[in-house]
Amino acid sequence: MYQSDAARLDPYQTQEPQSAYQTYAVGRDPYQAYERAHGPYQSREPGYGLHQPGHSPYDDQIPDPKSRMLAIQNAKAYLLKSSTTSGLNLYDHLANMLTKILDEQPTNAVDIIENISKDVKWAQFQKKMDTLRDEHEILPTFEAAEKRKALFLKANGGGDEELEEEIGETPLPNVMETAFYFEQAGIGLSKDESYHIFLALKKLISVQPIQTCRFWGKILGLEMNYIIAEVQYHEGEEEEETEDEEVIEEGGKKRGEVEDKDEEKEKEDEPPKSTYKPPPVIPKEENGTGANKYVYFVCNEPGKPWVKLPPVMPAQIVCARKIKKFFTGRLDAPVVSFPPFPGNEANYLRAQIARISAGTHISPIGFYQFAEEEGDEEEEGGAGRDTYEENPDFQPLSVVEMVDSLTTWVHHVQNILKQGRCVWLNPFQKSEEEEEDEEEEKAEEPDELQQEIGPPLLTPLSEDEGIQNIPAWTAQPSTNLIPQYAVAILQSNRWPGAYAFASGKKFDNIYFGWGHKYSPENHTPALPPPVQAEYPSGPEITETRDPTLEEELAFKAAKEEALAAAEEDDDEEDVEDDEEEDDD
Amino acid sequence: MEAASLPAALELAAGGGAGLSPEKRAVLGASLLLLQRDYRFERVWFWGCIQGVRGSYYIAEGLGPDRAAPRSRLYSLNCVEWSLLPPVTEEMVAQAEQLKGRFQGDPSFEYEHIEINAEDAERLFEDEMTTRKALPLKFAYVSLKPTIKEEARLVATIEQIDRAVGIIPRGAFVKTPLGSVHENRNFEGLSLTEAKKLSSYFHFTKPFNLKNKTLLEKADLDPSTDFLDSLEHDIPQGSWTVQLEKGDTVVVLRSLLWLGLTFYHVPVTKQYGYIYFGTGEKNFDLPFML
Numbered sequence: 001m002y003q004s005d006a007a008r009l010d011p012y013q014t015q016e017p018q019s020a021y022q023t024y025a026v027g028r029d030p031y032q033a034y035e036r037a038h039g040p041y042q043s044r045e046p047g048y049g050l051h052q053p054g055h056s057p058y059d060d061q062i063p064d065p066k067s068r069m070l071a072i073q074n075a076k077a078y079l080l081k082s083s084t085t086s087g088l089n090l091y092d093h094l095a096n097m098l099t100k101i102l103d104e105q106p107t108n109a110v111d112i113i114e115n116i117s118k119d120v121k122w123a124q125f126q127k128k129m130d131t132l133r134d135e136h137e138i139l140p141t142f143e144a145a146e147k148r149k150a151l152f153l154k155a156n157g158g159g160d161e162e163l164e165e166e167i168g169e170t171p172l173p174n175v176m177e178t179a180f181y182f183e184q185a186g187i188g189l190s191k192d193e194s195y196h197i198f199l200a201l202k203k204l205i206s207v208q209p210i211q212t213c214r215f216w217g218k219i220l221g222l223e224m225n226y227i228i229a230e231v232q233y234h235e236g237e238e239e240e241e242t243e244d245e246e247v248i249e250e251g252g253k254k255r256g257e258v259e260d261k262d263e264e265k266e267k268e269d270e271p272p273k274s275t276y277k278p279p280p281v282i283p284k285e286e287n288g289t290g291a292n293k294y295v296y297f298v299c300n301e302p303g304k305p306w307v308k309l310p311p312v313m314p315a316q317i318v319c320a321r322k323i324k325k326f327f328t329g330r331l332d333a334p335v336v337s338f339p340p341f342p343g344n345e346a347n348y349l350r351a352q353i354a355r356i357s358a359g360t361h362i363s364p365i366g367f368y369q370f371a372e373e374e375g376d377e378e379e380e381g382g383a384g385r386d387t388y389e390e391n392p393d394f395q396p397l398s399v400v401e402m403v404d405s406l407t408t409w410v411h412h413v414q415n416i417l418k419q420g421r422c423v424w425l426n427p428f429q430k431s432e433e434e435e436e437d438e439e440e441e442k443a444e445e446p447d448e449l450q451q452e453i454g455p456p457l458l459t460p461l462s463e464d465e466g467i468q469n470i471p472a473w474t475a476q477p478s479t480n481l482i483p484q485y486a487v488a489i490l491q492s493n494r495w496p497g498a499y500a501f502a503s504g505k506k507f508d509n510i511y512f513g514w515g516h517k518y519s520p521e522n523h524t525p526a527l528p529p530p531v532q533a534e535y536p537s538g539p540e541i542t543e544t545r546d547p548t549l550e551e552e553l554a555f556k557a558a559k560e561e562a563l564a565a566a567e568e569d570d571d572e573e574d575v576e577d578d579e580e581e582d583d584d
Numbered sequence: 585m586e587a588a589s590l591p592a593a594l595e596l597a598a599g600g601g602a603g604l605s606p607e608k609r610a611v612l613g614a615s616l617l618l619l620q621r622d623y624r625f626e627r628v629w630f631w632g633c634i635q636g637v638r639g640s641y642y643i644a645e646g647l648g649p650d651r652a653a654p655r656s657r658l659y660s661l662n663c664v665e666w667s668l669l670p671p672v673t674e675e676m677v678a679q680a681e682q683l684k685g686r687f688q689g690d691p692s693f694e695y696e697h698i699e700i701n702a703e704d705a706e707r708l709f710e711d712e713m714t715t716r717k718a719l720p721l722k723f724a725y726v727s728l729k730p731t732i733k734e735e736a737r738l739v740a741t742i743e744q745i746d747r748a749v750g751i752i753p754r755g756a757f758v759k760t761p762l763g764s765v766h767e768n769r770n771f772e773g774l775s776l777t778e779a780k781k782l783s784s785y786f787h788f789t790k791p792f793n794l795k796n797k798t799l800l801e802k803a804d805l806d807p808s809t810d811f812l813d814s815l816e817h818d819i820p821q822g823s824w825t826v827q828l829e830k831g832d833t834v835v836v837l838r839s840l841l842w843l844g845l846t847f848y849h850v851p852v853t854k855q856y857g858y859i860y861f862g863t864g865e866k867n868f869d870l871p872f873m874l
Contacts, residue, residue, distance in 0.1 A: 144832040187602065191828070217601075222822070493686070
C-alpha cells in the first residue's frame, strides 16, 4: 500500500520545477542521515562535496534566499494539495501523525511508522459526523450474556417457604466443593464455568421432581459441548416414556399386516420366502434398574434449557462398542456409521454415558454395602445383587492407603454384559403372550445362548484388566509436598478423561473428555457381512449354469433330428391313417 | 502460552477439563522465571503436560530473539526442577512415529524393537550423508538403534505436535526483512467474525503450502504477516473444532488430530496462546470419527 503511494508521488515529481525537487532530495534521501554522521570528509576522500549543506550539486540553481523561500512555499503548497481520491492532504496527515507520535511516545516509533500512518487514516473515518445514528450492533455475545445473567436471578414467588426448603435437604450437589477437590489435581473447569453449572443444576432441580442429582461431567463435541447431569427421580414420579415406543411398535405391526395382504394377492410363482429371522430384539432394562438406573439431562451451555436423554437400549450399547464417532453437539444429529447405529446422537450419547458410568464409577471400599435383606442368592443363576446402600459405619482409609493399592476402591455401578444389559436376559424364553402368537412350526431353534455373567457389584479395582502393559487405573496423591491434606486421585486409562477423588469421607467421580474408550490399536470398523445366498437349492428351485454354445447347438441339432424323425413317423402314421381311412 | 500470562490463560483454556493444580500454578510462576534467567531465553512458553502412565511430564519452551528459530525444550516431573531435552533430529521423529502406546512417565525408560522400514532408513541415510559429508568410517553411525529412550520420544512428540498443530492468530507475528520473526506490537486481536474463521490462524512452523498458492491469492497477502500456512487447508478437513465459550467471549480451537491441544483467543484483545494436556498420542482414527 505504501509502495503504491510512492509510485503515485513519482509522476508528480517529474512535473515539479527543479527547485522544488531539490528540497525533496535533501529530505527523502534515506542515506543522508548516515552520510552526515560520517563526516567531516577530507577533500581527497570520496563523498566530499556531496550532500553537504550549501554544497549540493543543485546549489547553483538556487542563487539567493528569496527563491529559497519561494521554493519552501511551493513545497508547502504541494503538501497541502488534496488528494483526488481520498480528500486528505499530506501536510495535514503528516501533522496528525507526528502529533499522535508525540502524544503517545511509542518505543521504536520508526519501526511501526507505517502502521501509525494507517491508524491515523483510519481514525479519519470515525470522526465523520453522520446524520445517521449508529445502530448498536447486537452481537451474539450480548444474548449469551443475557442467558447467563438469567441464571443468577433468584426465582420469584414462594418467599419464606422456599427459603426453608432450600436450606434443608436438597438434592442439589455441592458442585463447587467437588470442583475444589478435583482442582487439587488440576482437573476441572474454570471456577466461572463451575459456578454457572451449579446454578444451572439448581434450575433443573426446581423444574423437575428430582430426588438425587449429580454433575456427571462434560463431553466435548465438534460444534458444541455437552454438560451432563445424572439424576434420579422421586419414586413414582417418573413420566411414562413408553408411549413413544408403543406407537412405533404398532406402526411396525400395521406395516406387517399390509405386506401380508400384498403377498396373499400374488399366489402364483412367488419367489421362495426368506427363512431369515432377524435376531430377537433384546428389550431394554426397566427404568430404574441396570443401565437405566439413572436419568440423564444434558445441556450445551449453562443457561440453555436441559434436555432429557432417552433410556438406553441394549442394541445401542452393542453398536456403540463397535463405532467411534465424535459428537457434534446437536442431539438430533444422525450418527452415520457402520454398523448402522440404531438412533441419533442423543441415543449414542446416552449409550456412551452408560458405558463410561459402568466402567469408571468407583467409590472407596466400605462406603457402599449391600442391603442385608438379600435372602436368595441363587436366583437366575446368581444374577447378583444390584442394589446397595450407604454404609453408616464407613471408616475412611488414609490417602496413602487409597493410593497405594487398588483394592481399596470398588465399582458401584453394574457392569454391562456383552448383551448390552446388566442383567442377562434369554431372548428365546417364551413369555406367555408370545406362546400364543408363535406359529406351531419352528424351523430351527438356535442353540441356547450361554448365560453371560459379569463381575458382581462392588468388585475392587484390582480385578480390572489393564490394556497391554498399562494398568487400568493410575493412582496419585494430589500433592507430595503437603501429604496431610492430600487428596487421592485416580485416573482411568481405559476411558481417558474419567477421574475419581477420595478425601476422608468424601469422594466423587467425574468425566471430562471426548467420550471414547482408549485403544492402543487403531480403530478398525466392522467389515460388511458376506454376500447373502439367494435361494437354497431344492427340488423346486435349482440354480444351474446356462448351457454353453456348443451344448445349445448340440441340443438344437438333436432336437431337429428328433423332430425330423417324428415327422417321418407322423407321415407314416398319416399315411397309415390315410391308408386305413382309404381302406375304410 | 506465555509464562507471564499463565494464570489468566489457564482459566480461558480450561474448557476441556484439564488444567493445573494450584500447587503447580504457584510454583510455575517462579520456576519459569528462573528458567528465563538461567538459560537467557527472551520468552518462555509453558507448553503443556504429557500424561504418562506413572507420572506426567510438564513441558516448557524457551525462545530466543528469532521466534521462529528451533526452540529449546525443557521438561519437569514436578514443575520445580527442569531438564533440557536434547535437540530434536529427523531420525528421532521417524523413530518416535513408530512407537505406539502411552508414555511411561519415566524419562530413562527404553522402548525396544523399533522397526524402521527400508525406505525411511535409506532416506535418513542420505540425509545424514549430505549433511555430515560423511567419512566412510561414519557409515556405521547411521544409527538404526533398536531402542529409543523416552526422553527422545518426548522431544520428538513435542516437535510433531508443534509442527502439526501449534497455531497463532494471523498478524500476531511479523517477519522482518532480515528474516527473523518477532511479535507484532500492532496486533490488536482478531475481530469476532475473523476469529471464527480457520483462515485467520496459522501454523507456527515452516510453511509447506505457501509456495503453492496461486498468484491471485498471493496478491492479497502481506508478506510481513502472511508468511505461514493457514489452517484452512489442513487435511483432513474438519480436524479443528472452533467454539465460542464463556458466553461467546473466548474463541477456543481444539485439535482433533492431537487430542488435548487447546488454543484460545479473546477477540479484539492481545490474549492468545495454546496449551497441550493429553497423552501425547496422535489420533489416527480421526477419519473414522468425523
